[in-house]
Amino acid sequence: MPILSTANVADWIEPDDVPRPIVAFGAAMPDDGGFELDPHRHRKGQMLLVQRGAISCEVAGGLWIVPPRSAIWVPGGALHSFRISGGLEGYCAFVDPALTEALPTSCCAVAVTPLLRELLARAAHLPYFYEEGGANSRLVSVILDELAAARVEDLHLPMPGDPRLRRIMDAMIATPSDRSSLAIWAKRAGLSERTMLRLVRRETGMSFGQWRRQLGVVLAVKWLAGGASIQRVSADLGYESVPSFVTMFRKALGTSPARYMAERHAG
Incomplete structure (x- = not known):
């Protein structure tokens, strides 16, 4: 799967339209003044892992700051916006609601283990419509287990x-x-x-x-x-x-x- 960047954002495929349990891709934004995504929502839950740079995410009731080696989890259906103030490298994954029972029910920032980072890197190299079953299904299961076990970090600012x-x-x-x-x-x-x-x-x-x-x-x-x-x-x-x-x-x-x-x- 190609890396999402400001140069190819027009090629974006809506993850909600992809009938797979997890849709993942790499993300790379140059340090050229910042990038913003206006308030929007997805049917699927979204996790954005930061490797370089930082993002801010606002969801009703709060603002989260996500530094390197952390990720933001946004449950499906939650209205949210992103702001990137400089360069960014990381991975993004969208999880089908049918698989999120063990995942947080509200937005949160979580610490990222090396295993979770490598799993997402592997998933990001799969095509959008990857073949289900076998190794791919096992990969998805381990990603979900790691995300469910991730430690929540206190990088949240409540907003009135x-x-x-x-x-x-x-x-x-x-x-x-x-x-x-x-x-x-x-x-x-x-x-x-x-x-x-x-x-x-x-x-x-x-x-x-x-x-x-x-x-x-x-x-x-x-x-x-x-x-x-x-x-x-x-x-x-x-x-x-x-x-x-x-x-x-x-x-x-x-x-x-x-x-x-x-x-x-x-x-």
Whole structure:
């Protein structure tokens, strides 16, 4: 199967129209300013594995950032959009709904094992209408087992449905270096602090401070995967010092930014 890229996107065949349990292909996007897929949905579940670069995926209720050696799983029927801010290499697989009973029922980012990566690479070399049975069916079964066992990663930023809060949080995403207090953000939205606190908790399940820290984590992962330096990321997130940023990152993900990205690019 050919590699999907911006150069041959017109040759795309809708996976829902291919009567096979899994339809997989390689994906390669050059670092030429980014690429976006507007909100859309598929009958089949979709997994996009990232080998180089990073993607952001928005589904109702949340934004996910997917760095190298991770994948995003989007259940069939879920309305979603993708944004690629730089170059990307990876694999994409669409899974028939009849085979997704053991897979997550909601969107999530998962860690990718070397075995799952190699299985998808093998599946991506099959023709669209590959012969079923035998080795191909066994390949599909192992892919499903590996995906069902994949560890979910905390690379999710809950997004509100309330339009007042969504405007504020969109502004915070657009200007993450703005470290204004809750009181100032509430005033900009025309809300009282109490109402703002109640809305944030109800819409995201987090406190205002927790949500802002998680925003910093997902943006840091995205920018670091795109090649930004730790110093640049720290400044763009509004931290007064690099050590402060590193401490936040370590508390959230259990390791330093340098080690996190080194592990992502290893091998």
